[in-house]
């Protein structure tokens with residue numbers, strides 16, 4: 001009998017404590033724990049259905065290398081789970097892919113969730129997270145919304161950070177470049193690990209940063225979370241800038257935004273920045289200050305888009321008739 005198509009919407013996430021470096025390149029085992037928040041409105045929508053032929057097909061806009069990476073992943077996932085049959089995977093992002101807005105996280109999370117549902121496997125969430133991790137380390141966290149932690153270990157998975165009551169925070173995404181980035185996160189983190197003299201310092205301090213951020217979230221201490229997240233972000237970028245050859249993901253607008261954030265923080269606006277492997281900046285704001293923060297960036301040249309969204313990003317899974 002023909003299986004019903006599945007529609008999945010998975011959200012991107014942004015790490016406040018970054019995953020940067022692996023102990024196993026094939027299995028995407030992170031060298032250190034990470035902690036992220038789901039971004040409600042940056043999403044990948046994917047439909048998984050039976051393919052007419054016995055081979056997997058991908059529909060969507062992809063770079064050749066990304067297309068091959070996804071097809072290899074689907075092949076590997078089916079083999080691992082002991083399921084067969086060609087799949088048609090139609091996927092679309094509502095944000096520019098490969099530009100540092102975490103398309104691999106939402107993309108691979110959507111496929112992992114979709115394969116589970118399509119074959120009726122009903123796997124525990126932690127196993128779906130493990131499966132997503134095999135596609136991309138950060139995808140393990142996009143299986144959930146809200147604050148999510150990812151541990152290390154032989155076969156790690158992500159899990160939601162349980163907080164007593166929700167902490168509503170806004171996320172302001174400032175897009176400073178629409179073009180795909182020149183170096184992927186995967187290549188950059190491997191190069192950093194192998195060549196940056198600061199990489200060992202990064203690893204040595206990661207656990208302490210992670211625990212501090214967890215405490216800040218549990219205590220809902222905005223400035224504690226701001227301070228540790230900005231520090232962790234700049235530490236990661238310092239390792240990237242000191243790899244051989246060196247690499248800088250930022251553009252002049254990225255730097256301009258950092259300066260403006262520091263200025264408005266001094267005025268008391270509750271906002272902090274974080275930047276993944278790309279030039280885009282994500283600002284985390286207390287909702288009572290979001291409007292005023294947005295006004296500060298209205299006339300900054302070089303920002304092509306301002307996306308105002310919030311912490312959230314629970315995946316949605318639907319069986320189509």
Ligand code: DP6
Pocket residue numbers: 014015017018019020028034102104105135136137138139185186187276277
């Ligand atoms: C800077 O998850 O894209 O966004 O596991 O090689 O696919 P692979 O890497 P990826 O790296 C994410 C790096 C980051 C930090 C983070 O999301 O924690």
